[in-house]
Amino acid sequence: MQVRKIGVLGAGQMGHGIAQVAAQAGHEVVLRDVESRFVDKGLQGIQKNLARQVEKGKLSATDRDAALARVHGTTDLKALAECDLVVEAIVESLDVKKKVWTELDAIVKPSAVFASNTSSIPITLLAAQTKRAKQFIGMHFFNPVPVMKLVELIRGVETSPETVALVKATGEKLGKTVVEVNDYPGFVSNRVLMPMINEAIFCVYEGVATPQAVDEVMKLGMNHPMGPLELADFIGLDTCLAIMDVLYEGFKDPKYRPCPLLVKKVQAGHFGRKSGQGFYSYGEGKIGV
Ligand code: CAA
Numbered sequence: 040m041q042v043r044k045i046g047v048l049g050a051g052q053m054g055h056g057i058a059q060v061a062a063q064a065g066h067e068v069v070l071r072d073v074e075s076r077f078v079d080k081g082l083q084g085i086q087k088n089l090a091r092q093v094e095k096g097k098l099s100a101t102d103r104d105a106a107l108a109r110v111h112g113t114t115d116l117k118a119l120a121e122c123d124l125v126v127e128a129i130v131e132s133l134d135v136k137k138k139v140w141t142e143l144d145a146i147v148k149p150s151a152v153f154a155s156n157t158s159s160i161p162i163t164l165l166a167a168q169t170k171r172a173k174q175f176i177g178m179h180f181f182n183p184v185p186v187m188k189l190v191e192l193i194r195g196v197e198t199s200p201e202t203v204a205l206v207k208a209t210g211e212k213l214g215k216t217v218v219e220v221n222d223y224p225g226f227v228s229n230r231v232l233m234p235m236i237n238e239a240i241f242c243v244y245e246g247v248a249t250p251q252a253v254d255e256v257m258k259l260g261m262n263h264p265m266g267p268l269e270l271a272d273f274i275g276l277d278t279c280l281a282i283m284d285v286l287y288e289g290f291k292d293p294k295y296r297p298c299p300l301l302v303k304k305v306q307a308g309h310f311g312r313k314s315g316q317g318f319y320s321y322g323e324g325k326i327g328v
């Protein structure tokens with residue numbers, strides 16, 4: 040099978056980035072979110088990113104227009120029926136993802152392959168919500184999708200070698216380097232990254248240092264492009280907490296307990312950049328504490 044048409048579920052920060060790179064690679068893309076304002080925001084994000092590439096002389100206006108014409112926004116799940124590959128990038132919640140995969144399984148053509156961009160939820164568990172576990176895989180992109188080179192490919196217990204080969208080839212066509220891993224909590228990326236971020240939050244919680252000081256230490260001392268708290272705000276504190284919860288539950292090991300300060304920020308609706316407030320404040324181009 041060849042992947043021509045790609046469905047992307049969720050037009051948030053990951054979904055719109057995935058839709059963008061898929062359209063730029065020549066795929067027809069259906070981008071679906073639950074409300075039209077979310078779809079519109081995702082489409083605007085793609086327009087903005089492509090406009091920046093044109094301004095920098097990295098993309099022609101003709102190629103921009105062609106890519107934009109390949110992306111079709113919708114709130115209708117049925118619009119995904121004829122997709123060859125569906126990539127799900129909705130909120131990091133097991134219940135919400137389970138429901139959507141069950142619905143999609145009944146709508147999308149039987150030959151289609153399903154991929155979740157989950158940061159940590161077991162692929163095997165999501166695959167089991169469908170009747171096509173062999174055609175189900177983890178396709179984990181990184182934020183910001185147009186910039187980050189990696190796709191972490193996660194094999195569930197039943198994922199077939201054909202599905203691995205097809206999705207690997209698709210990731211490569213999108214310009215990514217694809218690394219295969221097996222299905223354990225947090226896979227490789229977030230098993231390593233998220234405890235570091237959580238520990239940085241503990242440093243703030245215990246008064247070891249301010250957020251700025253923690254970030255400076257890691258940027259200047261470790262050459263990280265962003266400090267861990269800046270990165271947590273960038274990823275989304277709701278997503279960071281959801282990942283820590285999956286690690287904690289998945290390993291039943293207290294070393295993965297989420298920091299109470301992270302829990303409190305999420306309870307307050309301080310999700311980071313996307314809500315305007317996290318460890319830093321984000322107003323009108325200004326970043327401060
Ligand atoms: N969307 C699209 N492109 C973006 C972007 C965005 N949100 N932000 C920056 N860019 C592009 C810029 O246009 C620029 O492109 P060109 O090189 O073509 O000109 C390039 O990225 C560099 O941007 P800037 O010079 O403005 O900024 P920078 O040098 O500070 O880089 C960054 C920005 C790439 C985001 C960098 O800070 C970085 O690499 N940060 C760390 C990101 C990271 O670790 N991501 C992984 C998060 S974990 C994850 O994704 C997995 C999970 O499950 C949670």
Ligand code: NAD
Nearest residue numbers: 049050051052053072073077128129130131157158182274
């Ligand atoms: P986000 O909050 O920016 O966007 C999520 C979008 O999903 C929202 O627009 C929401 O309206 C939509 N949505 C919710 N339920 C839906 C449904 N039933 N159908 C369609 N859309 C629905 O979140 P995000 O940061 O883009 O994360 C999305 C997924 O990608 C999560 O599983 C997350 O763990 C994963 N991920 C996130 C990052 C990151 O750095 N933020 C990196 C890699 C993977």
